[in-house]
Amino acid sequence: MNKGNGVEQNDQVLTKKDLWRAMRRHYLAISTYNYDSGFAATLVWELFPALSKIYKDDSDGLQESIDNQFKFYNCNPWVSPIITGATLAIEEKGKNKSLQAVQDLKAALMGPFSGIGDTLIWVLFPTVLGAIAASMGKLGSSIGMWIYATIYILFFFLRSFLYNVGYQSGTSLMTNMSDKLSALTDAVSVLGIAVIGAIVPSTVNFKLALKFSQSGVSLTGQQILDQLMPGLMPVLLTWLLYWMLKKGHKMTTLILMVIIIAMSGAGLGIFKA
Structure with a gap:
């Protein structure tokens, strides 16, 4: 365990196997939603094995982390792995000192990332490829349908790659700013407030x-x-x-x-x- 300017930096405890386990749980967890906390409850189930390993000898810290993850979270499932992977890396390095940064980062990114995912993957992608498949189907060809299915499957498994991208990004962020955790927390907090402030008048x-x-x-x-x-x-x-x-x-x-x-x-x- 190293220290930088009074802030502890823990050695990496999560392996690729742990990340793959979280990713496999993501495919099921992201399917359940409620109005009180969005996907938060199932996000806790998704991350619980990894969090249990991070707080292996600290039951109080694990409980505090779980309570923090239960706060509202709603993001397009296709791009959500980037955010959850990054927050997992941040918490691995900073533990309980990074909980506010974890929450602020989720609040700041889930809206913009959802906009990207909803526009490209839930609207543009099925509309364009669906139109191509339908046109080719009218001509008696099934090629368009198979193209649609192939690209959909590729996007589906791409989410596993995005989980690792998010984790690596979060690890780099914490490595470079381990001695400036309070500054990181303040920065993402301001970003989150700005995003939410812009969402209110534009959506309500x-x-x-x-x-x-x-x-x-x-x-x-x-x-x-x-x-x-x-x-x-x-x-x-x-x-x-x-x-x-x-x-x-x-x-x-x-x-x-x-x-x-x-x-x-x-x-x-x-x-x-």
């Missing part, structure tokens, strides 16, 4: 539909709010839901509440899409 569609008229001049309530602070309504709604979650309200309750408010507000002409 919550606007006022109220109109005000005076002396022939018409102005909507949304225009007034936009002049004060663009995106204020989505931010307030997100803050309210987050506050209610912290108070212990269930996710299903919040979803039903939002549906009722949206339908009632639209019916009364208060809100609009």
